[in-house]
Amino acid sequence: MLRRTQRAALAAAMLLALLLVPAVSAAREYLQLFVTEPYLELHTGPGRGYPVFHSVPRDESVTVLFRRTDWFKVRTERGVEGWAAQREMLKTVLADGSPFKFELGDQAGFSSHRYELGIFAGEYGGANLISAYWSMSFNPQLALELSAGQFLGRFSNGEMGDVGLTHVISPESRWSPFLMLGTGVVHTEPKATLVTPSNRTEQTAYAGGGIRYYLTRRFFLRAEYKAHYIFTKRNQNEEADEWKLGFAFFF
Amino acid sequence: METWVRILLLTVALSVLPGCATVRHLFHWHHGAKAAQPADGTTAGSDAEQTPPRVIEPQVERRTIKVPRIKSSNVELGLFYGALSIEDFGTNPDYGVTAAYHITEDFFFQGEAGRSRGGRTSFETLSGNIQLLTNNERRFTYYDLSLGYNFLPGEAFVGRGFAMTSAFYLLGGFGATDFAGDTKFTVNFGAGYRLVPRDWLAVHFTVQDHVFQSSLLGTTKLTNNLEARLGTTVFF
Numbered sequence: 001m002l003r004r005t006q007r008a009a010l011a012a013a014m015l016l017a018l019l020l021v022p023a024v025s026a027a028r029e030y031l032q033l034f035v036t037e038p039y040l041e042l043h044t045g046p047g048r049g050y051p052v053f054h055s056v057p058r059d060e061s062v063t064v065l066f067r068r069t070d071w072f073k074v075r076t077e078r079g080v081e082g083w084a085a086q087r088e089m090l091k092t093v094l095a096d097g098s099p100f101k102f103e104l105g106d107q108a109g110f111s112s113h114r115y116e117l118g119i120f121a122g123e124y125g126g127a128n129l130i131s132a133y134w135s136m137s138f139n140p141q142l143a144l145e146l147s148a149g150q151f152l153g154r155f156s157n158g159e160m161g162d163v164g165l166t167h168v169i170s171p172e173s174r175w176s177p178f179l180m181l182g183t184g185v186v187h188t189e190p191k192a193t194l195v196t197p198s199n200r201t202e203q204t205a206y207a208g209g210g211i212r213y214y215l216t217r218r219f220f221l222r223a224e225y226k227a228h229y230i231f232t233k234r235n236q237n238e239e240a241d242e243w244k245l246g247f248a249f250f251f
Numbered sequence: 252m253e254t255w256v257r258i259l260l261l262t263v264a265l266s267v268l269p270g271c272a273t274v275r276h277l278f279h280w281h282h283g284a285k286a287a288q289p290a291d292g293t294t295a296g297s298d299a300e301q302t303p304p305r306v307i308e309p310q311v312e313r314r315t316i317k318v319p320r321i322k323s324s325n326v327e328l329g330l331f332y333g334a335l336s337i338e339d340f341g342t343n344p345d346y347g348v349t350a351a352y353h354i355t356e357d358f359f360f361q362g363e364a365g366r367s368r369g370g371r372t373s374f375e376t377l378s379g380n381i382q383l384l385t386n387n388e389r390r391f392t393y394y395d396l397s398l399g400y401n402f403l404p405g406e407a408f409v410g411r412g413f414a415m416t417s418a419f420y421l422l423g424g425f426g427a428t429d430f431a432g433d434t435k436f437t438v439n440f441g442a443g444y445r446l447v448p449r450d451w452l453a454v455h456f457t458v459q460d461h462v463f464q465s466s467l468l469g470t471t472k473l474t475n476n477l478e479a480r481l482g483t484t485v486f487f
Binding site: 028048072239251 | 256259260262263264266318319321322323324325352353354355356358360362396398401404405406414416424425426427433434435436450486
């Protein structure tokens with residue numbers, strides 16, 4: 001027992017060491033920006049409530065170290081490090097005088113973005129469903145989507161994974177409907193009380209649709225329905241309905 | 252019934268295909284951005300045709316500025332160790348991993364997975380040799396997906412010269428728990444305190460309740476499984 005905990009602790013320490021390596025190695029090229037407003041305010045932390053402790057006068061430059069959510073960690077020419085808000089950074093320029101442009105995370109981003117990540121709760125064939133999805137957009141209307149879920153029911157438990165295409169019908173509007181088509185696998189573990197309690201993994205195909213609603217910032221709600229068609233090895237193929245409601249964000 | 256599904260699949264295929272047709276270039280935006288520049292150039296050219304040709308060509312070389320990519324540091328990965336009180340099965344150590352993505356300064360999204368072990372119930376202790384669960388069934392494994400809200404952001408000070416940002420946060424989500432030979436839909440909620448001594452490092456103290464329905468001891472009831480833990484995470 002003790003040896004097992006020791007092994008677990010060792011594995012944890014090694015994992016932590018691995019995690020720390022990229023954080024320590026940080027030799028890279030940084031972006032330099034010039035202040036055009038009367039001054040740029042630096043906060044002590046990445047949040048609206050953190051006090052302003054330093055201001056960078058007009059025409060001086062700052063080096064952008066990294067970005068966390070809507071805040072930029074910058075270093076001034078004098079070596080002072082602080083956090084600048086996104087809306088203030090919009091007023092800075094590059095060395096050639098062109099404005100500093102970056103992805104803002106507003107409704108324009110909702111219409112056109114690269115990645116999405118979200119979680120859902122719902123129902124799959126009468127069982128409770130927990131699922132998550134990740135998608136990559138080729139253009140504002142078409143995206144490749146991967147989703148994984150676990151369903152927990154009275155008669156069986158199981159996991160499922162899908163890959164497919166999503167077509168967003170009107171990406172620019174706040175309520176935007178979409179259609180989905182794809183394929184996947186489902187692994188079902190019937191509960192032992194049933195007559196044929198053998199685990200099985202089967203291929204599925206699905207078609208579905210749903211609607212997304214832009215909330216604010218990077219968030220949106222998403223409700224969807226998928227009709228799954230399960231290709232079984234038995235005499236008859238099966239169908240299963242999936243309903244879910246979730247919360248997602250884009251980046 | 253099968254024809255109904257076929258009709259549905261075909262209808263959706265028909266609706267999705269026009270979407271595929273819009274993909275002229277696989278990564279539309281980059282091309283879009285590049286295409287935008289020559290478009291500007293041509294309009295400038297047509298202006299130039301109207302104005303008389305310049306006598307002196309300016310000998311100024313345009314500096315092209317390479318814009319380095321700004322690193323985003325929104326992902327937080329880490330480990331935790333703590334104590335989990337499994338209802339009827341005593342308090343036991345638990346450990347696990349967390350992954351979080353900070354969406355805005357207020358909200359973050361967190362996934363976690365943990366493991367603990369159920370002890371002996373008082374029934375088993377009093378009745379001597381009876382074992383309710385096998386050794387394998389006592390393993391308590393859970394995962395959940397939660398949304399976090401930085402409820403009280405602030406700063407913590409150590410002496411005069413050192414300040415670190417901190418936040419008291421609320422967590423709520425759902426997931427699954429594998430215990431006593433069954434997997435149950437689980438709701439989790441709790442609160443935590445995050446200290447960020449370095450831009451890349453954070454320390455967490457979190458208290459959570461994992462609630463699921465159990466009918467292990469005869470009657471079906473909601474079980475509350477409280478967890479208190481200490482964790483450390485690294486930002487990427």
